[in-house]
Amino acid sequence: MTHRSVLIAGAGIAGPALAHWLGRHGTQATLVERAPALREGGQTVDLRGAGRDVARRMGLERTLQDHATREEGVRFVDAANRTEAAFASGAFGGQGPIAELEILRADLSRILYEATHPHAEYLFGDEITQLSDTGKKVDVSFRYGPDRAFDLVVAADGARSRTRDLIFGGTTDIRAVGLTTAYFTIPRRPSDGTWARWHNATGGRTATLRPDNRGTTRASLSYLSPPRGDERLAPDAQKKLLRGLFTGAGWEIPRILAAMDTADDFFLDAVSQVRMPSWSRGRVAVVGDAAYCASPLSGMGTSLALTGSYVLAGELAHHAHHSDAFTRYERILRPYATRAQKLPPGVPRIASPRTRAGIRTLNTVLRAASRPRVAQALNRFLVPPADTFTLPPYGLQR
Template sequence: MGTAWTAGRRVLISGASIAGPSLAHWLHEYGMTAVVVERHEGIRLGGQTVDLRGAGRTVARRMGVEDAVRAASTGEDGVAFVDARDRVRAAFAADAFGGEGFVAELEILRGELARLLHERTREHTDYVFGDRITALDDRDDEVRVSFAHRPDQAFDLVVAADGIGSTTRALVFGEEARVTPLGLYTAYLTIPRAASDGSWARWHNAPGGRVLALRPDNLGTTRALMSFLCPPRGFERLAVAEQKDLLRHVFTGVGWETPRVLGELDATREFYFELVGQVRAPRWSSGRVALLGDAGYCASPISGMGTSLALVGAYVLAGELASHDGHRAAFRSYERIMRPYVTQAQHLPPFVPRIAHPRSRAGIAVLNTLLATAAKPAVQRVAGHVLSPPAEKIDLPDYTRLRRSPR
């Protein structure tokens, strides 16, 4: 069960979405104790559809949650690219590209996966909601942590798993680990399901680099995505009401289902707006503090790899801590194993995201033609090398011998 060094170690994890609870699971397997602090008042159940691909699906299987994820799947059958009259210009079933294309074999709502992971770990993990880390004092033998609402505490290690905008990362790495914008703003919201919504996702391009996508879920609602090309202008820092007004302005004149979605902006209880970007940190640890998931190496939603990186990163980080006699060697090994996988995930196809957001009607026509060609069975094998993310390109270590209950 781990090493003598790991026995009884207390690890503070910042963030209770996907990466944090996944790490808590594996730390428990190796005899360590996890405390997860989350600034929200509970598990955030909102969010869009996420994919479990390649090595991420393998890790879910090793965690014993693959069947539960499959049972909670959105049931999305594929994605269709449609014009303003809802005519299909190209379509990809969920099993296209071996189930690793635009739609993965396992699709689940982010909030549903977070809930599942929380339920699997809450018996052995102390979850602290409604609080956050405000200061870290990294010493030779411990990390003294200050919180917004709780008394200071000491931990053996601290892991930042609190997303692309990680405040914990900023406390330790400052500007060294920055977000690189990709020139795209995206809004996510949940709207009532309509008769026009089926089991397929629908993607619509409009001139001006604008996209509206609608995706089915398993909760009786529809998940909407609105994105538009734009250089960074600070829109992500606007108040929610101002962001919704911006969307109304940007998407004025876009047909198809756009009026329906804009009409639900005020009523929706789930809304998130972001400047899409990547985190490229030159190092993932400093002293007794490490980075995990989007906090350390966000590949952006465009990559289709965020959830797999979170699951695989948690598995490798905990496994390397259990394999070494000290955190420094473990952190180095974690980065050595994960860095090539992350680099591949962050290497997006040429002209992304512009190629998926043409500015002209002619550009949209060209995109639809290319997609229709790629959808043909005879072309899929070649197209899959471009359109499928590198989800399996890592040799996952086997830490079975170190676990409390080898399976």
């Protein structure tokens, strides 16, 4: 594979992970990232199953553990902050709602960048504007940099990938699941403690507070909603919408709304999944959320990104022709991605009840889940299928 030049769009998680494995197989990758530097925003992500195995093979597991948020678990609380149900991080073998290894997305991205930038070329503050697959190369136009040609291009720039859409266009199905969520960081209070807290309010509204390892707290506000384009509103309009939806909801929501106005990492999006009939076309492929976003509700996004990058690089290293590698990559990984995208019945509505009676029922079920027999029955609702994939044993260069 050493003769191939590979351009990767996106320097978040999947892109640098792919660059790492390409480098381990002997190929230098070029990554282009629209942001002027590594993105510091983002919430907590978890590493589970095959994804954690990939991190271990990268030699990064201990580093990731050193930067973990160390949440002790999650508490479901009422308006008076009384605990209705709780799950420690070790529940369900460490694979429950809060995994044993939780890390800020920004920290994971930075760690991957630091592990790859010595052998990968990074182009920050630029983006791909045009792709032309000539059959022998892919001619690439950038918004600011000079045109270049690469043997292969991989879109790893997220569920709303602009690079993917240049090639695959309308064949991509971005499927909203009926939930919209806003994420941002707020000042820490001593009462935030070391547990994540989840509060349900009527009308299908939820709020969460999660302590991080930086002395701040990560907040989210979610609400059930049919697809209507709230994610396309200007940030000020989105905040006005949230204030209208959540004012009077109780708990710590007044504090969250007050801090929202000054948060510099505010982000709102419709929770969606990405479905594609094929993950490659000619000399262009997709990986991570750009190809098979399972949504944050799956608990599988980061693990899928790391696993997909590992498999794609491994197949490129073991096949002389890129089309054979792309075919094998999809054949191996698609069943795993499909399992991740199969959300439990009733999700997200089941976790965001509209009525007080529904909230009481949810809390009763969650309390019962601490019992072994009930926990086994609820396993598919609370434990993502992260460990249902065995990593292929690709031989690696050092």
